[in-house]
Amino acid sequence: MQWEIVIGLEIHAQLSTRSKIFSGASIAYGARPNSQACAVDIALPGVLPVLNQGAVERAIKFGLAIDAKINSPSIFARKNYFYPDLPKGYQISQFERPIVEGGHVSIQVGDREKTIRLTRAHLEEDAGKSMHEDFHGMTGIDLNRAGTALLEIVSEPDMRSSAEAVAYAKTLHSLVRWIGICDGNMQEGSFRCDANVSVRPLGTEKLGTRCEIKNLNSFRFLERAIDHEVARQIDILEEGGRIIQQTRLYDADRDETRSMRSKEDAQDYRYFPDPDLLPVVISGEWIEHAKKSLPELPEDKRSRYVKQHGLSAYDASVLTVTRELSDYFDQTVEMLPGQGKLSANWIMGEVSGRLNKEGLEIAQCPVNPEQLAGLLRRISDGTVSGKMAREVFDSIWSGEGNDADAIIAAKGLKQISDDSEIEKLVDDVLIAHPQQVADYQSGKEKAFNSLVGQVMKVSKGKANPAQVNSILKRKLSE
Amino acid sequence: MTLSLDDVKRIANLARIEISEGDAQQTLAHLSGIFNLIEQMQAVDTESVEPMSHSQDMVQRLREDVVTESDQHVLFQSIAPQVEAGFYLVPKVIE
Numbered sequence: 104m105q106w107e108i109v110i111g112l113e114i115h116a117q118l119s120t121r122s123k124i125f126s127g128a129s130i131a132y133g134a135r136p137n138s139q140a141c142a143v144d145i146a147l148p149g150v151l152p153v154l155n156q157g158a159v160e161r162a163i164k165f166g167l168a169i170d171a172k173i174n175s176p177s178i179f180a181r182k183n184y185f186y187p188d189l190p191k192g193y194q195i196s197q198f199e200r201p202i203v204e205g206g207h208v209s210i211q212v213g214d215r216e217k218t219i220r221l222t223r224a225h226l227e228e229d230a231g232k233s234m235h236e237d238f239h240g241m242t243g244i245d246l247n248r249a250g251t252a253l254l255e256i257v258s259e260p261d262m263r264s265s266a267e268a269v270a271y272a273k274t275l276h277s278l279v280r281w282i283g284i285c286d287g288n289m290q291e292g293s294f295r296c297d298a299n300v301s302v303r304p305l306g307t308e309k310l311g312t313r314c315e316i317k318n319l320n321s322f323r324f325l326e327r328a329i330d331h332e333v334a335r336q337i338d339i340l341e342e343g344g345r346i347i348q349q350t351r352l353y354d355a356d357r358d359e360t361r362s363m364r365s366k367e368d369a370q371d372y373r374y375f376p377d378p379d380l381l382p383v384v385i386s387g388e389w390i391e392h393a394k395k396s397l398p399e400l401p402e403d404k405r406s407r408y409v410k411q412h413g414l415s416a417y418d419a420s421v422l423t424v425t426r427e428l429s430d431y432f433d434q435t436v437e438m439l440p441g442q443g444k445l446s447a448n449w450i451m452g453e454v455s456g457r458l459n460k461e462g463l464e465i466a467q468c469p470v471n472p473e474q475l476a477g478l479l480r481r482i483s484d485g486t487v488s489g490k491m492a493r494e495v496f497d498s499i500w501s502g503e504g505n506d507a508d509a510i511i512a513a514k515g516l517k518q519i520s521d522d523s524e525i526e527k528l529v530d531d532v533l534i535a536h537p538q539q540v541a542d543y544q545s546g547k548e549k550a551f552n553s554l555v556g557q558v559m560k561v562s563k564g565k566a567n568p569a570q571v572n573s574i575l576k577r578k579l580s581e
Numbered sequence: 582m583t584l585s586l587d588d589v590k591r592i593a594n595l596a597r598i599e600i601s602e603g604d605a606q607q608t609l610a611h612l613s614g615i616f617n618l619i620e621q622m623q624a625v626d627t628e629s630v631e632p633m634s635h636s637q638d639m640v641q642r643l644r645e646d647v648v649t650e651s652d653q654h655v656l657f658q659s660i661a662p663q664v665e666a667g668f669y670l671v672p673k674v675i676e
Contacts, residue, residue: 120646121646121647121648122646122647122648122649122650126650127644127647127648127649127650128648128650129648129650135652135667136654136666136667136668137654137657137658137667137668137669138652138654138667139650139652140654140657141650141653142653142657145657147657153642153643153644154641154642154643154644155643155644155646156643156644156645156646157645157646158646159643176634176640178634183595183596185597186674187669187671187674192597199634200634233674234668235673235674238665238668238670240673241663241670241671241672241673242670242671242672242673242674243665243666243668243669243670244668244669244670244671245667245668246669371595373595376634376635378635378636380641381635381637381639381640381641381642382634382635382640382641383640383641383643384640384641
C-alpha cells in the first residue's frame with residue numbers, strides 16, 4: 104500500500120528577553136544553579152506573577168511576521184501537572200485566546216515552494232531542569248530556567264515528508280532570529296522541536312493515529328526521528344496492527360524512538376484561566392508600533408532580490424538565510440548598482456566559503472561590504488580578472504591592504520584590456536609558435552588553448568582572457 | 582452531568598490529594614450538589630454574553646523587561662529539606 108505521511112510541528116522558541124516572563128530574574132545562560140531563581144520562580148507562598156512587556160512584544164512581532172491574528176484580550180491559563188522542576192504544580196501557559204492565532208509561512212523544498220499554515224503561537228513559562236546523575240540516588244533541581252519566556256508555535260498538520268518538516272523548522276528558525284525575538288541557539292535549548300507524526304493510506308482524508316516525538320534538538324535529529332517513526336508506524340500497520348497514541352522520545356545514540364508515555368495514562372491538565380493574571384489587552388497603537396519596528400521580512404526580501412537584482416529563487420533564498428548575510432548583500436549591491444548577480448556570486452562563493460573555512464560569522468568578516476564592492480567594481484570594469492580579484496580579496500582578508508585599488512596598484516595587478524596591446528602580444532605568440540598555429544589550422548582545437556596559455560604567460564597573467572580569446576580567434580582566421 | 586465515585590478518585594489523584602473511601606463518598610455528595618447548581622445556572626440563556634476570564638473587570642499591568650532580582654539562593658535554600666552544590670534535592674524521578 105502507498106502511505107501518506109502527515110506531520111505537524113510544535114516549536115518552543117525561547118524569547119530573547121533580559122528577564123523572565125513573570126519575574127525580574129535574569130535568564131542569562133550558564134549561571135550557577137539556582138542563582139537566577141527568585142521567589143516568584145520557585146513559587147514561595149504569596150508571590151504574584153507580573154507579565155513582562157518584552158515577552159508580549161516579541162510574540163506580537165512574530166504574529167505580524169507570519170500574517171496572523173493578534174488576539175486582544177489574550178488570556179493566560181494554568182496547565183496543571185506535578186513534576187519537581189515545576190514548583191507551582193502548574194505551568195502558566197495559554198489555552199483559550201492565545202496571543203497569536205492563524206498565520207502562515209512559505210517554505211522552499213528543493214525548487215518547490217509550499218505554504219504551511221500555523222494554528223497558533225502562545226506565551227508560556229519554561230520549567231526548571233532535573234539532573235538525574237551525580238546526586239547519589241536523588242534528583243538535583245536547578246530552577247534557573249523556570250519562568251523563562253517561551254513562545255510555543257504550533258503548525259497545522261501540513262507537512263508531508265521529513266524534508267518538508269526540516270524546511271519548515273529551518274524557516275521558522277531563521278525567522279525568529281531575523282525579527283530578533285529568539286537567539287535560535289539549539290545547543291542551549293533556545294529552539295526546540297516536537298513532531299506529531301502519523302501515516303494514512305494515500306488518497307484518504309481521515310488522519311491516522313499520531314505519535315508525538317520529543318527531544319529533537321537539531322535539524323538532523325528531526326529528520327532522522329521522523330523517518331524512523333514513519334517506518335515504525337508503517338511496519339505496524341502493514342502487519343495488521345494498530346498505532347497507539349503516545350509520546351515518544353528520540354534517542355540519538357541508538358537512532359530510534361521509544362515510548363515515554365501513552366495516551367491511556369496521559370495527564371489531564373485541567374486548564375483554567377489563571378486568576379493571578381488579568382486579561383492582556385493589546386492596543387492597535389502597540390501593534391502599529393511593533394509593525395514599524397519589524398525589518399524587511401525574508402520572504403519580501405527574496406522576491407525583491409529576484410525582481411530587482413535578477414537573482415534566481417535559489418540564490419535569493421541562500422542570501423536570506425540570515426538577516427546579517429542579506430544586509431551584507433544589500434550594502435554591497437547598493438554601492439554597485441546593476442551588479443546584483445556578481446555581488447551574489449561573490450558573497451555566496453568566495454566570502455561564504457572563506458567564512459566557513461575559518462569558522463567565522465558574516466558579522467566577523469574581515470572584508471566589509473565597501474571593500475568588496477570596491478573590488479567587484481574593478482572586475483566589472485575589466486581592470487582585473489576573476490583570478491586576480493581573488494588575489495586582491497586574499498590581501499584584504501589577511502589585512503595586507505584596505506582598499507582594492509591600492510592593492511591592485513601596489514601589486515601591479517592591473518589587467519591589460521587595451522586591444523592594441525593585446526594584439527601585439529598575440530602577434531608575438533603566433534610568430535613564436537608556428538607549430539601550434541599549424542596544428543590549429545589542421546583542426547586540432549586543443550592547440551587554441553595552448554596559444555591562449557602562451558599569451559597569458561607572456562602577459563604575466565594580466566591580459567584580459569576574454570579579449571585574448573576573441574583577438575586570437577580573429578587573427579587565426581585571417 | 583452526573584459525577585461518579587471513580588471521577589472523584591481520579592480528580593483527587595490528579596491533584597495529589599489522598600482521599601479515604603469515606604471522604605470520597607462525602608466529596609461526591611458535595612461536588613454533586615455544586616454540579617446541580619451549575620445545571621440550574623445553565624438554564625439561563627447566555628448566548629449573547631461574552632465569556633469572562635476574570636472576576637475583575639480590569640486589564641493586566643505589564644512590567645518593563647529589566648532584571649530586578651539578585652541571587653538569594655542561599656537564603657531560599659535555608660528552608661529546603663535537602664540541597665547540594667546549589668541544587669535542590671528531591672527523591673529520584675525519571676519518567
